[in-house]
Amino acid sequence: MSDNGQKDVQVILCDMCAEEDRKPARKTCMKCEISMCVQHLQAHLTTPVLLQTHPLTEPMALCGTTKCAQHGKLLEYYCLDDMTCVCVSCAIEDQHRLHNMKTFSTAHKDLMEKLKAEQKALLVKTDDENVSLEKWEKSEREKLGRSSVRLIEAVTNLRDISLTSIQSSVSARMVSIKTSKSSMQAAQNEKDTFRFLQMYSQVHQDVEKAKAVDLRKGLEPGSERDKLVQEIRQNGEKMVNQAGQFWEALLSLVDPENHQELFATDSDLIFKPQFFGPSMSMSGDNRKVFYNSWMGQCAATLLIRSTKSVPNYQRWLVRLPEESDWIIGLCNKTSAENLRDGPVYALCCKDNQLSSLTTEYDDCCDSSTNSKGIGLQTGNMTKPEKKCKVSSALITHQGGKEDEALPRPEMVEVYWSFVASSLSFFRRTGQHQREEILTIKMSLNNWDLAPFVQLGKESAQNSSDGSQSQWRCPCGISHNRDAYRHNRSMSQQSQRPKCSCGEIIGGRCITEMVCELR
Missing domain, CATH: 2.60.120.920 (SPRY domain)
Structure with a gap:
């Protein structure tokens, strides 16, 4: 690491220079498996045979990876299908012979162009996803916001109705306590014995009445309390439903696979x-x-x-x-x-x-067979x-x-x-x-x-x-339903035919919905 915290770039030195004076390499020969400086590279650049048969790359450290592990030959091609470097034997004889093969330089160029195109597409997709994410977040916030607002309004309304009614009832009961306090204060201030004794009976009644007051008690029995109880129940049911909707909306948000919103079947x-x-x-x-x-x-x-x-x-x-x-x-x-x-x-x-x-x-197999899977004969042939x-x-x-x-x-x-x-x-x-x-x-x-x-x-x-047409009465007599089905307008029990024992033929009539596309 250098002083500025950046990682040092590895310098590849020429393998042909003297050990005490090795210069930086300009190219690496994949076939010779050596790196060369400008001076020692001239032979590879000026000799036609070397120029054509010895692939050169940017300077790189060679660690025995330039040859095929299977054939021991120089890796000269890139298989685009398997995304791996191969030798000439792999390319024309073995498993890669039908694959899309490129030379290193061509593969490098093609893959670099592909990578740039994918990077551009990914940037466009990211921009689109950001817009979609913003819309989705806004939609979910609004939906959950509406659910929570309705829930808060329902809870607040239920609270206000209950507290207002209880407050009125408690205020009415507080009158007795206030009256008893006034009576006791007046009696204590009275100095005349005769007047005090005359007042005491009423004061005693006021005190007993005040002692009987229970501020924790609900509304007094009557039509007003019954009406309020019914109103609280109705509002409470709405509140429970709204709380359930809010709860289910949260579940569908975090676990959509198992909590998908219920939509009706298409009308078509x-x-x-x-x-x-x-x-x-x-x-x-x-x-x-x-x-x-x-x-x-x-x-x-x-x-x-x-x-x-x-x-x-x-x-x-x-x-x-x-x-x-x-x-x-x-x-x-x-x-x-x-x-x-x-x-x-x-x-x-x-x-x-x-x-x-x-x-x-x-x-x-042909479908012209019976339910037991036996072939059917057609002419002289058997399916x-x-x-x-x-x-x-x-x-x-x-x-x-x-x-x-x-x-x-x-x-x-x-x-x-x-x-x-x-x-x-x-x-x-x-x-x-x-x-x-x-x-x-x-x-x-x-x-x-x-x-x-x-x-x-x-x-x-x-x-x-014809077993469906037979109806057996509890008395033991069997009746044929077909004899009575012609008159389907007989909807009332009294109009339906009866057995000799008095039982309605076919049993008591019940019409119910048994299946529905929702």
Whole structure:
């Protein structure tokens, strides 16, 4: 180190000068592995053979790094693909023979230009990022500021209402204490015995009344207190909601992966029924599914269709039934009516237990096979067997016991990444809170996949024996629902047909929403 604190530059000396008079080197010959001063460099500069075959570089200290460790030859080229120096054997015979090769001087020039271009691009990006960062910081500050202001206003309002009411009540109770003090002072100032004795009875009453006063007591029972309690509850609920929003906003700021803000499903997504049981109906906007209990089992398969294309991902949010079984995920569009006939990537809820379901088929095989994977004959030729791999696993708490199943979610957010070829399922529990349930990595294939939801048991949809039409009364008599389904306008219980025992056929009528695109 020099006196000014800067690191001294190493001076390379000529290897051909006498030891006692070595001059600074001007160039280093990579082939000769020596450094030369101006005088000793002349031979390399004036001899054509040396000039063409002996590469010269700026003076450098050689430590045995100028030759290839594998072939023992001089390093003369630079491999741009592997970013390493190679010899002529590496370049034309071994692993680098098909790579982009350059001489040292050309590689140095090209890489220097590339480095300058990257530096310029990085400066532009840095400037853009600074602008974006400023906008992001301003936006987040404003959003959190609004949440905190609303929270402070709610807390302040609740505090003022409570304190004002209590203050009025305490002031009213203080009157008794002030009255007792005045009475006692007047009695103590009275010198006449007869007058004092006449006053004492009233003074005693005032003192007892004052002693009974409890300043820590709330409002006196009555309509005013009931009204205030109701107002405090309403304002308190608002305050709790605002505090929750502020809290969730902070969580989404520091942990966006697990606390993403809840956005509604795009309005272009709608349900398109593939199988619809007689007990099922749909809203006019095709985003809500209803179930009428007296019409049979809850059974439906619905594709989720979009009127626009999304290049990188698709996301949807579904509210699911609280009791019925369901499957949600991706299936092949042509096999939606029978999921066993095509690939499926899904999250299942059966008997209140969550599990993953993956059914994959070989892309190379023709789809004209049955659900058992047996080839179908066409003319004199037999189609190859379609290989199917089915995977299913119960989903349990992470780090928990194996038999501790994950509870069924009420609302599921599904994220389909086209780029990553993955399908993720999240449980939504709040405006910003979500918990990952499952992520499925899909194999790349040529199948035409589409989002779907299946409600009810698969056996109910594939049943062909008419069992759904039969309803067995508690008295033991069986009735055919189809005989009564023609009159769907009978909404009132009293208008519905009854069994001979008096029980309404099909059971008590309950119509409920079982599925919704949120």
